[in-house]
Amino acid sequence: MQKVFERPKSLNEKAFHYCPGCGHGIVHRMIAEAIDELGLQERTVLISPVGCSVFAYWYFTTDNVQAAHGRAPAVGTGLKRANPNSIVISYQGDGDLASSGTAEIIHAAARGENFTVVFINNAIYGMTGGQMAPTTLVGQTSSTSPYGRDPKFAGHPIHVSEMLATLKAPRYIERTATNNVTNLTRTKRAIKKALDLQNKGEGFTFVEVLCTCPTNWGMDPNEAVDWMESSLMPEYPLGVFRDVTKPEVK
Amino acid sequence: MKVLMKGNEALSEAAIRAGATLYFGYPITPQNEVGEYMSRRLPTIPGGAYIQAETEVASINMVYGATSTGRRAMTSSSSPGISLMMEGISYCAGAELPAVIVSIMRGGPGLGNINPEQADYFQAVKGGGHGSYRMVVLAPSSVQEMADLTVLAFDLADQYRNPVMVAADGNLGQMMEPVELAESYPNRFDHSSWALTGAKGREGHTITSIYLEADEMEAYIHKLYAKYAEIEQKETRHEEYLTEDAEVVIVAYGIVSRVVRSAVEQLREEGIKAGMVRPITLWPFPKAALHRLASQAKFFLSCEMSMGQMVEDVMLSVDGLRPVYFYGRSGGNVPTPAEVVAEVRKRM
Numbered sequence: 001m002q003k004v005f006e007r008p009k010s011l012n013e014k015a016f017h018y019c020p021g022c023g024h025g026i027v028h029r030m031i032a033e034a035i036d037e038l039g040l041q042e043r044t045v046l047i048s049p050v051g052c053s054v055f056a057y058w059y060f061t062t063d064n065v066q067a068a069h070g071r072a073p074a075v076g077t078g079l080k081r082a083n084p085n086s087i088v089i090s091y092q093g094d095g096d097l098a099s100s101g102t103a104e105i106i107h108a109a110a111r112g113e114n115f116t117v118v119f120i121n122n123a124i125y126g127m128t129g130g131q132m133a134p135t136t137l138v139g140q141t142s143s144t145s146p147y148g149r150d151p152k153f154a155g156h157p158i159h160v161s162e163m164l165a166t167l168k169a170p171r172y173i174e175r176t177a178t179n180n181v182t183n184l185t186r187t188k189r190a191i192k193k194a195l196d197l198q199n200k201g202e203g204f205t206f207v208e209v210l211c212t213c214p215t216n217w218g219m220d221p222n223e224a225v226d227w228m229e230s231s232l233m234p235e236y237p238l239g240v241f242r243d244v245t246k247p248e249v250k
Numbered sequence: 251m252k253v254l255m256k257g258n259e260a261l262s263e264a265a266i267r268a269g270a271t272l273y274f275g276y277p278i279t280p281q282n283e284v285g286e287y288m289s290r291r292l293p294t295i296p297g298g299a300y301i302q303a304e305t306e307v308a309s310i311n312m313v314y315g316a317t318s319t320g321r322r323a324m325t326s327s328s329s330p331g332i333s334l335m336m337e338g339i340s341y342c343a344g345a346e347l348p349a350v351i352v353s354i355m356r357g358g359p360g361l362g363n364i365n366p367e368q369a370d371y372f373q374a375v376k377g378g379g380h381g382s383y384r385m386v387v388l389a390p391s392s393v394q395e396m397a398d399l400t401v402l403a404f405d406l407a408d409q410y411r412n413p414v415m416v417a418a419d420g421n422l423g424q425m426m427e428p429v430e431l432a433e434s435y436p437n438r439f440d441h442s443s444w445a446l447t448g449a450k451g452r453e454g455h456t457i458t459s460i461y462l463e464a465d466e467m468e469a470y471i472h473k474l475y476a477k478y479a480e481i482e483q484k485e486t487r488h489e490e491y492l493t494e495d496a497e498v499v500i501v502a503y504g505i506v507s508r509v510v511r512s513a514v515e516q517l518r519e520e521g522i523k524a525g526m527v528r529p530i531t532l533w534p535f536p537k538a539a540l541h542r543l544a545s546q547a548k549f550f551l552s553c554e555m556s557m558g559q560m561v562e563d564v565m566l567s568v569d570g571l572r573p574v575y576f577y578g579r580s581g582g583n584v585p586t587p588a589e590v591v592a593e594v595r596k597r598m
Contacts, residue, residue: 041449042448042449042450042451043448043450044448044449045318045446045448047315048458054460055460057456057458060454061449061453061454062448062449062454063446063447063448063449063454063455063456064446064454064455064456064457064458065315065318065345065446065456065457065458066345066456066457066458066459066460067311067314067315067341068311068314068337068338068341071307071308071311071314071338074303074307074308074309074311074312074314074315075311075312075314075315075318076315077274077301077308077312077315078272078274078311078312078313078314078315078316078317078318078323079315079316079318079319079446080315081272081299081301081312081316082272082299082315082316082317082318082319082321082323083319083321083446083447083448085448086319086446086447086448103304103305103307103308104304104307104308104311106304107303107304107308111301
């Protein structure tokens with residue numbers, strides 16, 4: 001019998017610990033598929049952040065390192081500069097990347113570090129129990145914005161992809177989502193493109209993925225997808241924010 | 251052949267010759283010569299990399315990433331910058347990474363000033379970062395030792411998979427002395443059993459410091475502490491000067507030990523049997539040597555460029571057997587031999 005679908009080689013058999021309806025498992029699988037399809041498993045080092053995906057390393061058969069909160073792009077810089085032949089993937093959530101780690105992500109991008117960041121944006125802190133994130137929408141309730149995020153004292157959401165796209169060094173920046181099959185396909189394509197560019201030594205690549213967090217949004221998985229489409233996606237438009245071919249050095 | 255070098259440059263060249271060709275750092279006085287030296291040298295060395303990081307927080311995390319590959323890497327900074335590295339140092343200890351950190355101590359607290367002090371002893375020796383961990387801390391007292399102890403720092407870091415700090419006051423970073431360096435220093439350590447070099451023909455390696463279950467975490471901490479016990483047993487280093495018959499034992503490290511050496515000689519000329527113990531490892535601290543001397547000494551005097559930090563370890567070592575006094579200067583002032591002599595006379 002012909003096998004038409006199987007577990008990616010880059011994932012082991014462990015069952016994901018994530019909540020029902022969470023986006024992490026889907027994105028993990030897409031990263032693993034992209035690694036496999038590009039033949040990069042034996043060279044890949046995955047950086048697990050602090051947050052729900054702190055244990056991303058439980059699932060990947062690649063080499064793995066766990067980084068301090070927000071520091072993954074600095075850790076990635078060290079990994080890649082020490083071993084330029086490796087494929088480095090920094091997997092980070094929005095609390096990690098857009099709050100604690102703003103300096104690290106901006107400067108890794110500004111230096112054009114040749115690694116790939118997969119940025120999971122679900123507009124809330126997951127592991128600590130649903131607190132307000134820098135990406136939380138105006139009016140969105142969370143355990144630390146119980147009356148809704150009030151821009152008068154809590155400001156407005158940070159748009160990381162747009163912000164990084166103002167820099168000259170990044171090679172490729174795209175925002176995708178996990179709400180339907182079309183966008184899942186785009187997400188997979190974006191991750192694969194980013195890894196392929198890294199493999200060719202073309203520089204900093206960044207894929208932001210809008211994900212659902214039913215548990216901390218207080219919704220069931222279907223409601224969460226609806227809310228992502230009605231509220232999250234208008235605030236965070238999908239698309240390619242930067243895709244430049246490196247100019248030839250003369 | 252001896253060459254005249256600044257302490258900061260001597261340690262940089264020694265690190266390079268020990269194979270540490272990855273440097274990550276952020277400018278801060280009085281250690282800027284390290285970054286400047288590395289930025290000149292490393293781009294010319296195959297496989298070498300110098301990065302001026304965005305912060306000291308990033309510097310130490312770049313070292314965390316680079317040492318994860320099994321290669322030698324280092325950072326350097328001074329007091330406020332070392333404060334920023336404390337999170338990363340705890341992570342390096344927790345993940346058992348052989349990071350080398352050079353701390354060129356200046357005046358504090360707060361922004362303080364750029365004059366030399368030894369007031370970051372507690373920070374280096376007593377933790378500084380969070381959690382149950384230990385860091386080996388080496389204290390040079392000459393430009394030659396700035397180089398030699400930096401080489402030793404890499405060897406100890408690699409041998410024990412543990413962060414090692416070279417802690418020197420600003421004087422040692424800035425002053426020039428003749429120094430002799432070997433052409434190269436061998437790196438005999440094989441990290442292939444844990445380093446992140448890609449899971450080719452083997453299972454994936456993982457570097458982490460998180461253990462959710464209480465028993466699992468406790469077992470891991472016990473494993474770390476067994477390692478620390480071995481380091482205490484095998485790697486404690488100190489120098490004794492005229493202690494054979496000493497009735498007054500002065501304890502000093504770094505630049506202060508050179509002042510105290512002169513003070514001991516003056517006291518001897520006056521007929522006072524003084525001697526000095528100079529810790530070379532601040533952790534592990536030479537407890538046994540001080541405890542042994544407690545049986546012959548009338549009292550101990552800890553001399554520091556701080557308001558009294560190492561003195562607490564001297565007290566713990568002497569364990570109440572003899573009085574332990576303290577003399578220190580702050581703000582960038584270095585004790586003079588005359589001040590130390592007067593302090594001893596006062597206690598006689």
